[in-house]
Amino acid sequence: MNFARLDMQLFAAILGAGIGVMVILYILKVRRRRVVVPHIELWQFAARRREARTLWQHLRRFFSFLLQAAFVTLLAFAIADPQRIIDPVDARSHVIIIDGTATMRTRLAGTTETRFDRAKALARQLAERKPSAEDAMIVVSSAHPTPLSPFSRDATTIVESISRAAPTDVHATLDEALRRGADFLLNRPSPRLTVITDFVTPLVEKKWRNALPAALHFEAHGVGERAANIGITSLSARRSLADPRIYELFASLRNFNEAETSSELSIYAVTGKRCASNLDCVGAGECVTEASLCGTVQETTRVPLKPGERVIRTFTGESSAAGRFVATLAASPGSTSDDFPTDNVATATLPPRPLTRVLHVTNGNLYLKGLFALAPEQFDVTEMTPDRFKSKANSLPAHDVILFEDFVPTEIPRVPYVVFAPSGNDAPFASAPEVKLPLVTDVSKKHPITRWLALKDVNIASAFPLKPRAGDTVLVRGISATGGDVPLVVARDGAIAAPGTRSSGGPGHVQPRALAIAFDVRRSDFALRVSFPLLIINTIHWFQGQSDSDTATYGTGIAQRVNVPRESRSLTIETPSGSKARTGVVGGVASFAPNQVGFYVLRDGDRELATVAANLPESADSHFSPPADARAATRIEPRAKLVERASFDIWFILVAIALALTTLEWVSYHRRLTV
Amino acid sequence: MNKRLQYFDGDFLKQLELLHIISKKIVVGRERAERKAKRIGSGVEFADHREYVLGDDLRYLDWNAYGRSDRMLLRLFQEEEDLHVNLIVDGSASMAAGHPTKFDTARRLAAALGYIALANLDRVGVTCVDDAVRARSPASRGRSHIFHLFDFLSGLEPGAGTDLATAVKNTVHGAERRGMAVLLSDFFDAHGYENAIRWLVYRRYSPIVIQIVDDAPTTTTLRGDVELVDCESGRTLAATLSPTVHREYRDSITTHEHNLERFCTENNVLYFRAPVQQPFQDVVLRLFRAGRFLK
Structure with missing residues (x-):
């Protein structure tokens, strides 16, 4: 001692x-x-x-x-x-991982306490009862694990760090946190890893048993029980293709309960003005408290939901100036309660309407001409013949995208381009000899250009099968009459073009993005399909870095890339809670990972560059729904064992004995036994 | 305030008058000065015969008896006289204890008994004693002397130590006539109270002992280490007061009282216990009922 x-x-x-x-x-x-x-x-x-x-x-x-x-x-x-002299054999190390993902915000039945509150209480209990020889560390797991304290033997320090823990709106697995926790415990005595979670993301013990060091003592504690939930699983907005002044809003709702319920869905067009109550929004509508922004209600509709049912609602209206929308969902009075409020709010922004300058090199294509005429606000088209293009190669009008038709350039342009029916090996896209009547067999559903395209039974008179280079992506693949493979549409990744800017050329510049279509659309019925204008528009948006042009929302917890002007070097990001953070810009792309539901505003100084709507990601149906009984999802060490591990400081015991002695003395004195 | 009024106010006098009426009812048909003294003297009521001795007054010779028995017998008559009531009040320092003090209780009792006796035309004398005779009020007769008696009692204060034997001896030594002696004291006498009572018996007084006691002494609530100081002798005693000690002290007090009572019984002396917490009338009435004070 x-x-x-x-x-x-x-x-x-x-x-x-x-x-x-x-x-x-x-x-x-x-x-x-x-x-x-x-x-x-x-x-x-x-x-x-x-x-x-x-x-x-x-x-x-x-x-x-x-x-x-x-x-x-x-x-x-x-x-x-007095302290017990700690034998190295007795020293212990303990990493406590608190699940800080979105579902931990779920309220516990009949209380205002959330699962995260309960998890913090349990972690506090572990810290307070830990043996004095144990070094402990608290880690909160969300998109990425965040240590809240270094290893410490002082219970007060640990408890204080627990009080700083806060949940996020991120859905993520605990994999990285477990891996990091195991790393923290490497080469430490008697390692012990504890996870406090609601098991919405199942912990596969066997998997971790194999991955973690054999000496590591691993245990999991469950918080929360079955919870009722209805939520907005996705919300996206786009401008109408027919009339860009009209917005189209898609909301997906789901009832995760086993009982039918009714809910009220409201759509608000909000401004950037923050508010706490309606008094802050005089002249700017009402305060949408769920988003703490001023706005005006656009639609309110009652949505009945059967058990497990998913419902999609669409809304249209005139685009608001701000282009920001907030959808809120509330269970109707008398319906099943909703314990998970985080997914009752979703946000969306209308994609910006940049004017894209298109240089169309062609001898005449009414189909493409008609397509650009649909959206004059978006496209500024300059049409010129191949001869004129060649003669004015050094004095071309400013353009962002080039469409080559009836002409195959010998030099790679400095801006993204589309080339139709390239032939020969000298073209930017090499091709094989012409084949007759190829049939479309495969369309890539992953690439943003062809994600929503239907090309079934497209009739093509002839095509020049493309020879994709390494790095090229075949988006549409066909088969020739002889059975040969015919790549019909190939995308080549490269530098994107920000609208309104021009790619800086010069030696060493990165080659632009490009797309090759192996056939002349005028010699197929593809030009008559709905897919044709979509392909062209998707391609132009892809060239501009808008990989998902109809969905201007981002998933929380996922690293996002936002195109910004190339001259920007550092941006300020204003989060939905009002806090600010800085992020760097590389190659005109700013990266950040939102962790709250709401609007993220990217600013370069005072200039607002972009507004990003972040929502809970919809990647699996079970994300928002905890297991039927989270406690039963894994083994839980009984509380009694915690008490067994508990230890008190020796001084506390000494003071207790001293108090007992003085009490004995007091009693004996007043009974005249010791006087 | 007048000291007499302080101790013997109007209410007290009313209570004395009531006691006097009660005393009259107890001794029915008594007339004034009808108490018989034991002395044989020149009264009119025949008492006895005795042999004639030379020098006797021949007027009292019973000639009829001489004619019948040829013996010269002298007729004796019981002398009628008023009774002497001697009230002896202990004025030692220990009588200052109690609430009210034992001394006040003794004074009230003495005043009450004196009032009754004077009302019955007896002679009443009061003596205050401690370790000697401290003050004395000569025996006097008649109701008019009651206020002299009150003034005397009011002027007394408890003082020095106790030596009842010496004090009583001195008291009875100077007394002209014997009679009734009422001794009011707590009998806390380091020298012993026995000789004092014996002196009274020996000198043929009719002694009545009234022990003034305090049934609720303030010291019972004291606890812990204390130094006890005797109020009379100044002697000290280091003691640790506990419930056990207090219990044993109470046992000592009880033993002391029982010893006194037994001693009085053995010597044919009336004994009364008078707690200070008890009204003095109760003690007086008990005294009346005992039958010796009123004759």
Whole structure:
């Protein structure tokens, strides 16, 4: 045993002084109170009987002295704060991972407490009862694990770090946190890893058993039970292809409960003005408290939902100036309660309407001409013949995208381009000899250009099968009459073009994105399909970096890339809660990972560059729905075991014994046993 | 305030008058000065015969008896006289204890008994004693002397130590006539109370002992280490007061009282216990009922 607060000499001095003072006080003759009595002989008679037990009297006084000596000694030890000398074998290391993902915001039935609150309480309990020889660390897991404290043996430090923990709106697995926790415990004595979670993301114990070091003691504690939930699983907005002034809003709702419920869905067009109440929104509508933004209601509709049913609602209206929408969902009175409020709010922004300057090199294509005429606000088309293009190669009008038709360039352009029916090996896209009547067999559903395209039964008179280079992506694949493979549409990744800017050329510049279509659309019925304008528009948006042009929302917890002007080097990101953070820009792309539902505003100084709507990601149906009984999802160590592990500081025990002794002395004194 | 009024106010006098009426009912048909003294003297009521001795007054010779028995017998008559009531009040320091003090209770009792006796035309004398005779009020007769008696009692204060034997001896030594002696004291006497009572018996007084006691002493609530100081002798005793010690002290008090009562019984002396917490009328009535004070 050693002393945490005093060295041995100081301890001995304090103990000696305490005992010395006590002995002096015992030796000192206390002046007795004088009481005048009549006829002292009668008192003498009573006192004589007491004096007959003088030996016992002395013993009792000595017993009192011993009690006091023990009291002083215990207090001296308590002040010195004795600690058990920790054998390296006894030293322990403990990483406590608190699940900070979105579902931990779920309220516990019948309380205002959330699962995360319960998890913090449990972590606090673990920290307070940990053995004194244990180094502990708290990690909160969301998109990425975040250590809240270094390894510490001081329970107060650990508890204080727990109080700083906060949940996020991110849905993520605990994999990375577990891996990081195991890393933290590498080469540490008696490693122990504890996870406190609601098991919405199942922990596959066997998997982790194999991945974690054999010596690692792993345990999981469950918080939360079955919860009722209805939510907005996705919300996206786009401009109408027919009339860009009209917005189209798609909301997907789902009832995760086993009972039919009714809910009210409201759509708000919001501004960037923050608010706490309607008083803050005078002249700007009402305060949408779920998003803390001022806005005006656009639609309110009641949506009945059967058990497990998914419902999609679409809304149209005139585009608001701000182009920001907030959807809120509330369970109708009398319906099943909703314990998970995070997915009752979703946000969306209308994609910007940049004017794209298109240079169309062609001898005439009414189909493409008609397509661009549909959206004059988006496209500024300059049409020129191949001959004119060649003659004015050095004095071309400003353009963002080039469409080559009836012409195959020999040099790779500096801006993204589309080339139709390239032939020969010298073209940017090499091709094989012409084949007749190829049939479309495969369309890539992953690429943003062809994700929503239907090319079934497209008739193509002839095509030049493309020879994709390494890195090229075949988006549409066909088969020739002879059975040969015919790549019909190939995309080549490269530099994107921000609208309104021009790619800087020069030696060493990155080649632009490009698309090759292996056939002449005029010699197929593809130009008559709905897919044709979609392909062209998707391609132009892809060239501009808008990979998902109809969905201007981002998933929380997922790293996002936002195109910004190339000249920007550092941006300020304003989060939905109003806090600000900085992020770098590389190649005109800013990257960040939203962790709250709401609008993220990217600014370069005072100039607003982009507004991004972040929502809970819809990647699996079960994300928002916890298991039927989270506690039963894995083994949970009984609470009693926690108590077994609990330990108290020795000084506390010493003080308790001292108090017990002084109580005993008090009782014995007042019962005249020790006087 | 007048000291007499302080101790013997109007209410007290009313209570005395009531006691007097009660005393009259108890002794029915008594007339004034009808108490018979034991002394044989010149009264009119025949008492006895005795042999004639030389020098006797021949007027009292019973000639009829001489004619019948040829013996010279002298006729004796019981002398009628008023009774002497001696009230002896202990004025030692120990009588200052109690609430009210034992001394006040003794004074009230003495005043009550004196009032009754004077009302019955007896002679009443009061003596205050401690370790000697401290003050004395000569025996006097008649109701008019009651206020002299009150003034005397009011002027007394408890003082020095106790030596009842010496004090009583001195008291009876100077007394002109014997009679009834009422001794009011707590009998806390380091020298012993026995000789004092014996002196009264020996000198043929009719002693009545009234022990003034305090049934609720304030010291019972005291606890812990104390130094007890005797109020009379100044002797000290270091003691640790506990419930046990207090219990043993109470036992000592009880033993002391029982010893006194037994001693009085053995010597044919009336004994009364008078707690200070009890109204003095109760003690007086008990005294009346005992039958010796009123004759």
